[in-house]
Amino acid sequence: MESLAAAIAIGVGAMAPAIAIGWLSSNGLKAIGRNPEAAPKIQTAMILSLAFAEAIGIYALVVALIIKFV
Amino acid sequence: MEKELHISLAAEPLFHIGSFAVTNSLLVTWLVMVALIIFGVLVGRSPKVGAPKGWQNVIEYVFELLIGLMESVTQSREKAEKFFPFLTTFFLFIFVANMTDIIPGIGTIGIEHVTEHGSELVPFLRPPASDLNFTVALAIISVLTAQVFGVASLGFMQHAKKYFTIKGGPVYTFVGLLELISEIAKMVSFSFRLFGNIFAGEVLLTVIAVIVPFVVPLPFYFLEVFVAFVQALVFTMLSLVFFTVATTAHGEHAEKKAHSPSHANN
Numbered sequence: 001m002e003s004l005a006a007a008i009a010i011g012v013g014a015m016a017p018a019i020a021i022g023w024l025s026s027n028g029l030k031a032i033g034r035n036p037e038a039a040p041k042i043q044t045a046m047i048l049s050l051a052f053a054e055a056i057g058i059y060a061l062v063v064a065l066i067i068k069f070v
Numbered sequence: 071m072e073k074e075l076h077i078s079l080a081a082e083p084l085f086h087i088g089s090f091a092v093t094n095s096l097l098v099t100w101l102v103m104v105a106l107i108i109f110g111v112l113v114g115r116s117p118k119v120g121a122p123k124g125w126q127n128v129i130e131y132v133f134e135l136l137i138g139l140m141e142s143v144t145q146s147r148e149k150a151e152k153f154f155p156f157l158t159t160f161f162l163f164i165f166v167a168n169m170t171d172i173i174p175g176i177g178t179i180g181i182e183h184v185t186e187h188g189s190e191l192v193p194f195l196r197p198p199a200s201d202l203n204f205t206v207a208l209a210i211i212s213v214l215t216a217q218v219f220g221v222a223s224l225g226f227m228q229h230a231k232k233y234f235t236i237k238g239g240p241v242y243t244f245v246g247l248l249e250l251i252s253e254i255a256k257m258v259s260f261s262f263r264l265f266g267n268i269f270a271g272e273v274l275l276t277v278i279a280v281i282v283p284f285v286v287p288l289p290f291y292f293l294e295v296f297v298a299f300v301q302a303l304v305f306t307m308l309s310l311v312f313f314t315v316a317t318t319a320h321g322e323h324a325e326k327k328a329h330s331p332s333h334a335n336n
Contacts (some may be wrong), residue, residue: 040142048311051304055259056267065269069079 006064013060019059075271076190080202084194093194093202098176102167102198136161136306143307151315156215160208161306164199164264168298171197171272172291178279199268199301202261209260211308213253221318228319256312260305267301271336 025065028046113125122130136158140150156324170176173195178192198204233246271294278287286300 018171044143044307047304051263052259052309055263058263058270061270062262062266065079065266065273070075 002067009067010060010064012061014057015052015058020039020056021050024049024053030032077276079269081196081203082192084192091202093201094180094196095198095204098170098195099167099198099204101195102163102170106162106166107317133158139307140310143310149314149317153219153310157306157310157313160212160309161302164305165298165302167198167204168268168301169295170195171200171268171275171298172294177272197268197272199264200272202265205261205265206257208264208305209257210222212305213257213312216309216312216316217253219313223317224319230265237290262307264305267297268290271297291306 009025028042028049031042035042077310081093081095083093084097085092112128137150137154139146140153140157144150144153176195176197177193179195180191182189183192217229220232233250235242235246275287275290275294278290
């Protein structure tokens with residue numbers, strides 16, 4: 001039962017960050033395409049936002065690990 | 071040779087100094103510190119002026135990249151130079167600490183402990199960031215240092231006004247309180263991001279090594295190197311952004327987006 005809970009935790013929990021990261025990257029790429037001169041600024045902001053979105057996925061992973069190993 | 075795979079979330083204590091338990095990740099933290107200090111002393115001992123060669127060249131290149139990055143985020147050379155020593159230490163320390171998890175012998179060489187669940191392996195060495203103590207400590211240091219930089223450059227009243235304001239209406243009071251709570255959230259998110267990435271990487275390597283020990287772990291080791299670099303970079307960049315925000319006075323946050331005069335995009 002624990003394995004099922006861990007699997008569901010990470011499976012469902014990774015969906016939203018994946019969508020968020022895809023969305024962020026697509027908007028960032030569009031912005032760079034529109035204005036290649038501002039690329040460094042956009043890149044910085046994009047990588048920052050990617051880190052925040054990824055962290056939510058990591059929270060789900062940590063919960064899954066806690067269920068499985070503690 | 072059927073052994074049960076045992077992965078423990080908490081770092082296992084190896085020996086005790088008095089009543090202080092020295093865990094295997096603490097041991098590796100000390101080793102990383104000693105290695106970095108020795109490397110720094112050796113490389114920085116007699117810097118050559120003019121075209122640098124060898125390790126000095128490499129270190130100067132890395133430092134140039136980092137200060138360029140800091141300058142582009144803070145938009146001011148003097149702020150970048152003020153934050154540089156602290157953030158470069160973070161970056162180098164976390165990068166080397168993350169890279170220890172691909173060294174052969176980490177997590178695999180240890181002693182057997184017989185407990186009621188059967189015998190389990192207590193490894194002698196474990197990557198530091200896979201221990202929540204290490205990441206929480208770094209996160210707390212980073213967030214507190216942002217506060218210290220803010221007070222040092224703005225003065226205590228100006229800095230406190232960001233969190234506790236009354237003028238402007240009740241909305242700003244509420245926003246200030248939310249910012250205070252978000253400082254705690256930053257600590258949590260910093261620590262769990264680094265911990266989750268490195269611990270998950272270690273679990274992944276352990277599981278793959280148990281299933282197929284030859285050739286197949288190789289791409290996962292590449293992934294680990296990549297994750298080590300990216301997580302160190304992300305920690306450093308986020309700290310940099312929080313330092314910049316903390317040392318920026320309240321009405322100046324339009325200064326970062328230098329070209330657009332409108333500040334409605336916040």
